[in-house]
Amino acid sequence: MSQGIKQFILCGLLALSLFSVAAGAEGIKIKSAELERVDGDWLLNATFKIELTPGLEDAVQKGVVLYFQTEFDLTRSRWYWFDEKPALAQRQTRLSYQPLTQQYRIASEGLTFSAKTISEALQVVGSIGGWQVIDNNQIDPSKAYTAALRMTLDLSKLPKPFQVNALNNRDWNVSSDWLRFPFSPNGPNQIKR
Numbered sequence: 001m002s003q004g005i006k007q008f009i010l011c012g013l014l015a016l017s018l019f020s021v022a023a024g025a026e027g028i029k030i031k032s033a034e035l036e037r038v039d040g041d042w043l044l045n046a047t048f049k050i051e052l053t054p055g056l057e058d059a060v061q062k063g064v065v066l067y068f069q070t071e072f073d074l075t076r077s078r079w080y081w082f083d084e085k086p087a088l089a090q091r092q093t094r095l096s097y098q099p100l101t102q103q104y105r106i107a108s109e110g111l112t113f114s115a116k117t118i119s120e121a122l123q124v125v126g127s128i129g130g131w132q133v134i135d136n137n138q139i140d141p142s143k144a145y146t147a148a149l150r151m152t153l154d155l156s157k158l159p160k161p162f163q164v165n166a167l168n169n170r171d172w173n174v175s176s177d178w179l180r181f182p183f184s185p186n187g188p189n190q191i192k193r
Helices: 003-025 054-061 118-125 161-169
Strands: 027-038 041-053 066-076 082-100 105-107 111-115 127-134 143-153 179-183 189-190
Touching: 027 054, 027 127, 027 143, 041 066, 041 143, 054 066, 054 082, 066 127, 082 118, 082 127, 105 118, 105 161, 111 118, 118 127
Parallel strands: none
Antiparallel strands: 027 041, 027 189, 041 127, 066 082, 066 143, 082 105, 105 111, 143 179
């Protein structure tokens, strides 16, 4: 093979690897999750790393409100029937930009926060602390369960023109994978990545 062809192939592979790294950088990733027992109930503490695409950041700057949906479910496998789901919980976090004050506003479960930069705002959106997800009477301490957690950008809450755009554009489909981990009512329940 000639030297020119080798250099061309090498440049192509290098460009492809850089593109795949850049494409994989945006999205939502779960950094940690912990279930702790407080007064008979189970509270979830979790941290997500959220990176928006430039198109989504631009949309927020222009007044589009983003809604992030966090979902938690607890299941118990049964050999004779469908899996039992004793606990399901969802919460929504709203991210918007206020041009008058030049601040980002984050609203979740009746609480409101402000941030000066998009990275600070996304850090607040990705931090969950003390969210009650399991009632103690929903579980049997002698049985094994599987907990699952994820966060997605709720496209159904976007204005209609943006929903159409989101269907055709992968940049708007921001979601974490499901994190599944064993849950024991008697043991430590902590996952770090």
